[in-house]
Amino acid sequence: MPNVGSFEASLERSNEIKADLAIHPEKYTMLTGDRPTGRLHLGHYFGTIRERVRLQNMGVATRVLIADYQVITDRDTTANIQDNVYNMVMDYLACGIDPAKTPIYVHSAIPACNQLLLPFLSLVTEAELQRNPTVKAEMEASGHALTGLLLTYPIHQACDILFCKGNVVPVGKDQLPHIEITRTVARRFNERFGARVFPEPDALISDAIEIPGLDGRKMSKSYGNAISLSMTAEETAKRIRKSQTDGERRITFDKERRPGVSALLTTAALCTGRSEVEIAEEIGDAGAGALKAYVTQSVNDFLAPIRERRHQFENDLAYVKDVLHEGNRVMNEVANATLDEVRAAMGMVY
Ligand code: TRP
Secondary structure (H helix, E strand, O other): OOOOOOHHHHHHHHHHHHHHHHHOHHHOEEEEEEOOOOOOEHHHHHHHHHHHHHHHHHOOEEEEEEOHHHHHHOOOOOOOHHHHHHHHHHHHHHHOOOOOOOOEEEHHHOHHHHHOHHHHHOOOOHHHHHOOHHHHHHHHHHOOOOOHHHHHHHHHHHHHHHHOOOOEEEEOHHHHHHHHHHHHHHHHHHHHHOOOOOOOOEEEEOOOOOOEOOOOOEOOHHHOOOOEOOOOHHHHHHHHHOOOOOOOOOOOOOOOOOHHHHHHHHHHHHHHOOOHHHHHHHHHHHHHHHHHHHHHHHHHHHHHHHHHHHHHHHOOHHHHHHHHHHHHHHHHHHHHHHHHHHHHHHOOOO
């Protein structure tokens, strides 16, 4: 038996749930979200968005949160936040998130979700908060002192998951400490207040290969190595053209020695469903120029229908706002009902 709380334990449960999801989708509620700090890119698409759409279409109850309060965990401005939120809704819709099945909503519009933070914070110690490796890494990257919000946001994230009784959370490995503390909070709440209000959620760990950025590092807007869903075909071509390759003419797949060339091959592989080695062999001695032309074509072909749908939403901001307002409305009902249960469990009924 793997240790409780270990990566192996999470992975084992994740695999069990994946098998069960197809048989009993009605047992599951998925909650996941993104910080609205920029446009979604291919890394998001292949890493998580595609999986969300799959779960949605399987009949799982799916909810997608645009985590606007998390924007101020490690930065001191909310500049462009409204624009980022609307654009994130457009990206989701273009990728196939269906608002009739999947409410899309923001933190700041759900007061009852945020209110859960108070009882939840009473269930964890400062030492537990300090131990979270993701928070430590984010603090170091921010170059700022640790703020109260950065230290406690994993508990706020527990509110996100638990207010709608989410029991499956598709996330990357960096988020596993947050799922673990969410399980702890749920368990302690139920024990302390003697009521089974909250489920203990599980992570769904993605087994998709991580799509690298064009330079071989993690794909990230801040590295300038990402292909956003919202870019034009020309912008995409330009970004790929400018990506770093190396002096070797013959194209081969070798992530360690040739990160630039290999990242391009993986990008094309994901977009075409072919393997990197097959593409490398086909291009062979034609060199980096031919590789880049092939990658550009495959990315632009793959994104064409997504971009076409996106244009429709770009031209209909009123609809985009409606989607968000409706998501906020539905999730407020859910949050208020849960907060009522919490108040009842705590005897705070007046
Ligand atoms: N912390 C997540 C990220 O940075 C975003 C997020 C906010 C989230 N609330 C969540 C993810 C709840 C899963 C569940 O990507």
